[in-house]
Amino acid sequence: MAEPLASGQYCGVTLSSRHLDGLALTETRYAPGSRLAPHAHRNAYFCLVRQGTYDETFGSRTRRCGPSTLAFHPAGEQHSEEMGDSPVLSFNVEADAAWLERLGVSGRCFETAAGFQGGEAEHIAARLYREFRESDVPSRLAVEGLALQTIAAASRLSATRADARRPAWFPRVLEILHERPADNISLAFLAAEANVHPVYLARAFRKYQHASIGEYQRRLRVQLARGYMSDPALSLEAIADRSGFADQSHLTRCFRRLMGVTPLDYRKQWLSRFPSY
Numbered sequence: 001m002a003e004p005l006a007s008g009q010y011c012g013v014t015l016s017s018r019h020l021d022g023l024a025l026t027e028t029r030y031a032p033g034s035r036l037a038p039h040a041h042r043n044a045y046f047c048l049v050r051q052g053t054y055d056e057t058f059g060s061r062t063r064r065c066g067p068s069t070l071a072f073h074p075a076g077e078q079h080s081e082e083m084g085d086s087p088v089l090s091f092n093v094e095a096d097a098a099w100l101e102r103l104g105v106s107g108r109c110f111e112t113a114a115g116f117q118g119g120e121a122e123h124i125a126a127r128l129y130r131e132f133r134e135s136d137v138p139s140r141l142a143v144e145g146l147a148l149q150t151i152a153a154a155s156r157l158s159a160t161r162a163d164a165r166r167p168a169w170f171p172r173v174l175e176i177l178h179e180r181p182a183d184n185i186s187l188a189f190l191a192a193e194a195n196v197h198p199v200y201l202a203r204a205f206r207k208y209q210h211a212s213i214g215e216y217q218r219r220l221r222v223q224l225a226r227g228y229m230s231d232p233a234l235s236l237e238a239i240a241d242r243s244g245f246a247d248q249s250h251l252t253r254c255f256r257r258l259m260g261v262t263p264l265d266y267r268k269q270w271l272s273r274f275p276s277y
Contacts, residue, residue: 004042004076007094011036015089018132020140021260022099023147025132030054030088036081044075045094046150048125052088054081058113065115070122072114072154079113091129093147102260114154121153141269166208169194173205177213181220182244187213217244222258225251229267236263 008017012028019025024043030036030052038057053066058079065071073079075097116122128146173190190213191198205213225243228234234242240251255263 004040007043007096009041010092011039012088012090016132018143020143022096022102023143024092024094025128025143026092026094027132028090028092030081030083030090032083032085032087034083038078038080040076040078041073041094042075043094043096044073044100045092046070046072046125046154048091048093048122048129050089050091050129052086053084054088055084056081061113063115066117068118068122070116070125070150070154074113077113091125091132093125093128093150095147102258116154119153120156121150124150124153141266167194167196167204169196170204170208173201174209177217177220181217181224182242184244185217218254219258221245222255225255225263226259226266229263236267239263 008024012030017026049069228239245251
């Protein structure tokens with residue numbers, strides 16, 4: 001098998017592209033009736049079909065992709081395509097492993113191939129395409145935000161089947177964590193609420209959520225802090241306190257690890273989009 005294609009590289013004709021710190025956004029065109037030999041991509045990516053239809057083969061499965069199809073591909077997945085009778089236009093968003101880890105993405109959508117037709121995930125991906133098509137360089141915040149929303153929406157759909165395999169108590173634990181992200185909730189408390197042993201709870205949580213309870217809670221707190229960033233009246237110290245961090249330094253460490261920028265730089269980028277502030 002040939003080497004996987006590099007970031008932003010596709011078998012079709014590249015019409016336009018953007019590269020943003022771990023994300024590669026590429027618009028491609030494929031000629032009617034063309035066939036793409038089996039190939040793979042170095043990074044995980046999702047593809048929004050904007051025009052035309054094609055049949056795609058991956059492993060032992062085949063699917064037909066048409067307008068409004070949103071297809072997810074794991075890194076290194078081998079697949080091939082056969083285009084229909086009209087040109088195919090696609091919009092591809094590729095994320096490297098560092099970006100996925102930095103933004104705290106579990107990667108469930110990228111573990112196996114997945115496809116969606118219309119719906120919330122496709123709608124958000126279409127918004128991302130419109131942002132990509134703006135004449136100015138798309139802002140990192142807007143692009144990353146919409147890419148994350150697309151992945152999140154697709155993850156909710158993908159999780160439907162997995163939810164049936166989760167323990168009956170699992171949704172209650174998630175509910176508590178999401179309702180009280182800034183609180184110091186102990187493992188013992190969660191285990192008592194779920195009526196299971198703490199060790200079993202910790203193991204099951206990592207298995208089904210692809211993160212430890214502590215890691216998951218830190219992600220929720222960073223998300224909470226991001227929401228407070230839009231209020232210029234709140235100091236970073238106040239935001240840290242409201243979001244459950246020990247202090248501003250703790251907020252900065254966790255925020256930088258997950259977002260790749262400091263809270264101060266993130267806030268500057270956010271507020272610069274709203275001059276009225």
